[in-house]
Amino acid sequence: MLDVLVREDLTFADEVFRQAYKVKLAYVGSKVYLRGIIEFSNFCQKNCFYCGIRRSNDKVNRFCMTDEEIIQTALIADQSGYGSIVLQAGEKSDEAFIAFVERIVRSIKKRTNNRLGITLSLGEQGQDTFRRWFDAGAHRYLLRIETSNKELYCRLHPDDHNYDVRLNCLDWLRRAGYQVGTGVMIGLPGQTCEDLVNDILFYEKHDIDMIGMGPYITHKNTPLAAASGSNTKKNFKLALKMIALTRLRLKDVNIAATTALQSLNPQGREEGLKVGANIIMPNITPVKYRDDYELYEGKPCLDENADISKTCLEKRIQFIGEEIGYNNWGDSPRFFKRNKG
Numbered sequence: 068m069l070d071v072l073v074r075e076d077l078t079f080a081d082e083v084f085r086q087a088y089k090v091k092l093a094y095v096g097s098k099v100y101l102r103g104i105i106e107f108s109n110f111c112q113k114n115c116f117y118c119g120i121r122r123s124n125d126k127v128n129r130f131c132m133t134d135e136e137i138i139q140t141a142l143i144a145d146q147s148g149y150g151s152i153v154l155q156a157g158e159k160s161d162e163a164f165i166a167f168v169e170r171i172v173r174s175i176k177k178r179t180n181n182r183l184g185i186t187l188s189l190g191e192q193g194q195d196t197f198r199r200w201f202d203a204g205a206h207r208y209l210l211r212i213e214t215s216n217k218e219l220y221c222r223l224h225p226d227d228h229n230y231d232v233r234l235n236c237l238d239w240l241r242r243a244g245y246q247v248g249t250g251v252m253i254g255l256p257g258q259t260c261e262d263l264v265n266d267i268l269f270y271e272k273h274d275i276d277m278i279g280m281g282p283y284i285t286h287k288n289t290p291l292a293a294a295s296g297s298n299t300k301k302n303f304k305l306a307l308k309m310i311a312l313t314r315l316r317l318k319d320v321n322i323a324a325t326t327a328l329q330s331l332n333p334q335g336r337e338e339g340l341k342v343g344a345n346i347i348m349p350n351i352t353p354v355k356y357r358d359d360y361e362l363y364e365g366k367p368c369l370d371e372n373a374d375i376s377k378t379c380l381e382k383r384i385q386f387i388g389e390e391i392g393y394n395n396w397g398d399s400p401r402f403f404k405r406n407k408g
């Protein structure tokens with residue numbers, strides 16, 4: 068794997084991409100599953116050194132969508148055949164927030180007759196909170212490890228963050244019954260190709276169901292951007308290689324072609340699908356909130372709309388010879404195999 072990441076020879080990379088695509092077709096097929104992502108709040112108690120909505124960035128206009136705004140967006144996603152949504156936000160862990168999320172998840176499940184699959188991406192929480200949200204109806208959870216190198220993790224976060232807590236959370240999520248998703252940022256300052264190989268081995272060791280990884284992209288109002296830049300072209304290629312290698316190694320997991328990939332290249336998500344990804348997460352957050360959810364600079368404020376028929380995504384996917392799996396949760400085959408066995 069290290070060889071693939073280090074070598075810059077394009078023919079070699081193309082061959083790896085072709086192999087990864089074959090493995091994808093054999094293990095998860097050519098259907099692309101959608102998760103409409105609703106970024107419903109940018110209040111965050113954390114201060115990650117790389118993130119644009121970190122607590123100490125006082126240039127951010129903070130917002131939180133109302134219950135009804137979130138539910139209405141979810142209902143449009145359901146009517147448009149998305150099959151699943153992701154509810155993502157900055158991290159908060161007060162009781163009011165926990166109850167708010169619990170209430171929303173319950174309402175969405177009720178009002179869609181359990182049709183819409185719900186993934187949460189709300190940072191680190193306590194074991195009880197994970198359970199409450201699972202009992203309310205969420206069945207998948209995304210919590211990126213960001214980097215599996217503990218020492219690098221410590222350099223990217225202030226002292227009140229703890230790598231071991233994050234690891235425990237992944238374990239708690241599994242025990243609560245979720246399909247567990249994690250991932251890393253690619254091209255972080257100080258990250259080596261060895262670290263990236265270890266990230267893939269980390270997914271394997273923790274038997275992860277879903278992977279969401281993307282290039283690291285700077286945000287000017289963050290300490291990490293001030294300390295160093297990022298090489299976007301190199302990070303884009305590295306991210307594609309990471310998708311391909313993860314597919315080759317883990318085979319039957321879900322892998323997302325992320326928004327960060329698309330911000331570096333308008334065709335980024337399709338390229339991700341061509342090298343092994345099988346999930347796309349269209350942003351269905353109401354347009355008026357999108358500017359304020361800027362995790363990194365240049366995050367696309369696309370014309371994507373909760374009503375999929377109004378977007379060109381379908382055509383773009385058909386163009387690469389694949390089709391959208393409408394009205395389907397698109398769970399990872401790995402999760403089912405584990406639970407059968």
Ligand code: SAH
Binds near residue numbers: 117118119158283363
């Ligand atoms: N607060 C939650 C969810 C929102 S952040 C959490 O942290 O889990 C979602 C993801 O955005 C993070 O896991 C991180 O990997 C990614 N992210 C944040 N800043 C980024 C940047 N500058 N470049 C690329 N990805 C970034």
Ligand code: SF4
Binds near residue numbers: 122
């Ligand atoms: Fe908050 Fe998540 Fe950004 Fe960290 S990455 S500052 S937890 S929104």
